[in-house]
Amino acid sequence: MSKNPKDPSGAAARQRLQMADIARLAGVSTSTVSRALSGSSLVNEETRKRVLELARSLKYSINIGAQNLRLKQNRTIGVVVPYDAHTRQHLSDPFFLSMLGSLADALTEQGFEMLLSRVDAETLDAAARPFDNGRVIGVILIGQWRHHEQLNQLAARGVPIVVWGAQLPQQLYCTIGGDNLTGGRLAVAHLLEGGRRRIAFFGDAKLPEVEQRQAGYHAALAGRGIAPEPLLHVSASFLPQGGAEAVAELLRRGVPFDAVFASSDLLAMSAINALRQAGLRVPEDVAVVGYDDIELASYFHPPLSTVRQPVRAAGHAMVAALLALVDGAAVASRQLPTELVVRDTSAGA
């Protein structure tokens, strides 16, 4: 068909047969066809059969766009993965990806479709575009980053939106997230029980979720009456090299440490490799606990101790929350329980 890039609808599209066609072939009106197809009881059993048979044999399929327009209905929701325009750190973290899978499952179960898009984290209101132009009835955002304000504005504007992240003060939008405080506390308490006392924290505390994990870290220390040592906190990005850089920084500071609590598994893995290169053994010299429990954590060598995020539950919870929102309900934010998974990187005392 067209050379016209504006209209890539294709020859095929143009000839798709429609209700009128099968109506004509069946010798009935389109109304009857419509009713037959929708299982209305207002059609003669025989007619229905004939129509259905015809439709099936001709592989006729109703045009959802037209139906949606007419019915003012819509069963697709937008899923947005923000990405950092500078680093393109986007879809690379397996954790986000598994979340996507979980969402896809939950959505499918409810009979919804998913329009996936990635938007620059700096201009987050682009996330609402598919809602604004009626393509989707609501938006699920994977990754809160530090765009609390923009998210609030979207919510204030009436966009049904659910975001995966931490619950913050003055929050107008609905978040579903893991219990980061408990997660952090469990991880660090475990390290402490193993006899570790100088536990480093790797993560970017400007991100709400990470900040809460850090708070858990502090809480666990406080529980043992240990004062936090600022030098043991290393800011680290979620980027691939984040862990290595953090280790380098920590070594540069010359502060002694016997454990690391990393705010993501990726960070933990890359940190472990860097530790090894620096001649430190894991877990003998340095115990490590990650966060997320991505699938690869158990494949790692040694298998990575980590805090499991409730991915499957998250998908369901987010979808449920969004559908409720769309329905006009007031939906409270929720924290999902989090669980420590002890493997080998934190073994021994």
Added chain:
Amino acid sequence: MSKNPKDPSGAAARQRLQMADIARLAGVSTSTVSRALSGSSLVNEETRKRVLELARSLKYSINIGAQNLRLKQNRTIGVVVPYDAHTRQHLSDPFFLSMLGSLADALTEQGFEMLLSRVDAETLDAAARPFDNGRVIGVILIGQWRHHEQLNQLAARGVPIVVWGAQLPQQLYCTIGGDNLTGGRLAVAHLLEGGRRRIAFFGDAKLPEVEQRQAGYHAALAGRGIAPEPLLHVSASFLPQGGAEAVAELLRRGVPFDAVFASSDLLAMSAINALRQAGLRVPEDVAVVGYDDIELASYFHPPLSTVRQPVRAAGHAMVAALLALVDGAAVASRQLPTELVVRDTSAGA
């Protein structure tokens, strides 16, 4: 959610303002608004400005569904990730996920949107549903598996479809894939150069891509005049435990080996862990090369040697191919170049 599960469009949706509203407010007809919004030259400069201004201040956004219906146009394409209903191996392999990211990028660049769905690999023609009902103008399928026939039927039926996978005889659909033969050859040739002679192959050769990688393995051996040893071929699934099972099987067979070529990185990683547990050192006792070069390959310990799949290029190629198909062009299948990445798991001779 709603009392009426059939209509989760919500209160919010109901009040969206439309063209007629801004037409009334601007004191013009909807035709004029439409023209102004579409940048037609048939509108008075002043009128246009007024309309545009009004629309912006009211945050009016055109209803794409209605526009599409009227224009018979559509700029969304379907991306389908088949999953195995039994194993739910679906979205778990990071390689597929990175492909998703790459597709999202390529699509966005071209101004297309992506409708993501997962379908049971056994009933692959469900993949065409969004096409049949006009939601998307074509479909990209990530993962060919062994459903050649079903794919052929879809293509024969006129569904514009591009699949990531291997090129097969009698193929009616368009595939974009890595050069698996070369990939396999490079990997094994590298192992041979390192002095390894008894190289095991892990993978499910019933999958076309894996079969081709295996053919490359044989080709490399043949290049050195080495006859393939059937006992060194172990069928392994892409599932998490695949590598471990394959190692167990290999050990059970009691056949000596000094290297493993695994048909995916995940397989390689899980195999390496199993080898270690069996007391074998990697790479000293057994060298390992994986396939895909997922991001985590370089984080692994030791960093994993592997064959890199051209993920970014793949996204662009698939999108380009699909758009051409949609345009009615005859599109040839393509193999993208593949590259050996030597890291530590295959070090030394």
Added chain:
DNA sequence: CTGAAAGCGCTAACAC
């Protein structure tokens, strides 16, 4: 330059 009117493919009163 602008508006009136027809219609994209479908559904739902409202007649018959």
Added chain:
DNA sequence: GTGTTAGCGCTTTCAG
């Protein structure tokens, strides 16, 4: 039971 009719929100001839 079934057909007729009037739109869903938009674009586009076709007249002015």
